[in-house]
Amino acid sequence: MSKRQSIVLVGLRYDEFYSHTLAIGYLKAYADAQPELAERYGSVIIERTVHEPLAAQVAEILDHKPSIVAFSCYLWNFARVIDLCRAVKAARPGTRIILGGPEVSVRGPSVLAEIPEADVVVQGEGELTFAEVLRAWAGGRDLRGVLGAIWRRDGQAVSNPERPLLQDLSAIPSPYLTGIMRIRPGERVALETSRGCPLQCRFCDWQNLQTTRWFPAERSIKEAAVIQRQSSGIYYFVTDADIFTNKE
Numbered sequence: 001m002s003k004r005q006s007i008v009l010v011g012l013r014y015d016e017f018y019s020h021t022l023a024i025g026y027l028k029a030y031a032d033a034q035p036e037l038a039e040r041y042g043s044v045i046i047e048r049t050v051h052e053p054l055a056a057q058v059a060e061i062l063d064h065k066p067s068i069v070a071f072s073c074y075l076w077n078f079a080r081v082i083d084l085c086r087a088v089k090a091a092r093p094g095t096r097i098i099l100g101g102p103e104v105s106v107r108g109p110s111v112l113a114e115i116p117e118a119d120v121v122v123q124g125e126g127e128l129t130f131a132e133v134l135r136a137w138a139g140g141r142d143l144r145g146v147l148g149a150i151w152r153r154d155g156q157a158v159s160n161p162e163r164p165l166l167q168d169l170s171a172i173p174s175p176y177l178t179g180i181m182r183i184r185p186g187e188r189v190a191l192e193t194s195r196g197c198p199l200q201c202r203f204c205d206w207q208n209l210q211t212t213r214w215f216p217a218e219r220s221i222k223e224a225a226v227i228q229r230q231s232s233g234i235y236y237f238v239t240d241a242d243i244f245t246n247k248e
Helices: 022-031 034-040 054-062 078-091 105-114 127-138 219-229
Strands: 007-015 040-048 066-071 096-100 121-123 147-154 156-161 186-193 235-238
Touching: 007 022, 007 078, 007 127, 022 034, 022 040, 022 127, 034 040, 034 105, 034 127, 040 054, 054 078, 066 127, 078 096, 096 127, 105 121, 105 147, 105 156, 121 127, 127 147, 186 219
Parallel strands: 007 040, 007 066, 066 096, 096 121, 186 235
Antiparallel strands: 121 147, 147 156
């Protein structure tokens, strides 16, 4: 079997209020659950804040000799993500860089123009798109046909059709139940029990996800129980648009 390629998944928080970036935990959990991807790729998660030295973060990423680096992008970390993209690409020009998250999802072509070091922007929910991007690259193919991918072809941004919302959220393994994310005493932990919102408030960016979908209730209960067994003094933050949309 050929040597596995290294993927580094980077979560950059503004401060230590939240201890983990749930989005990259989902990406790793879903990709690791695909046998052909687990055989081809080995991934690690790096969690840091935007206030730490840039050089140290670059060195930590490069220490894994990555073939692929993926960033979860938000308003508060985007400037640092740009700096890291440039530094990683300068040090390892062959590294492929994937960007996802709310800061880039709705403006993929302009992001690729702004950051020439980035290779792909994932639009919308990222788990399935991320896995399909890895699958295409593993097979030596370009990203034609990968729904939700915005990528470069001959130097130009190509926007593939959007990916339909995932209806069965149980298809995404839990990073807490799989042990991908381990919790330490006093940490602040994000829990997601649903995605989307039935309301259409004009001021809110949830309005594009009007179809509400829920993770199985028993899974959310197990997640909270596993976290509680691992540690103490935990602060839970429920990320749902409105946890009371499912009153049961």
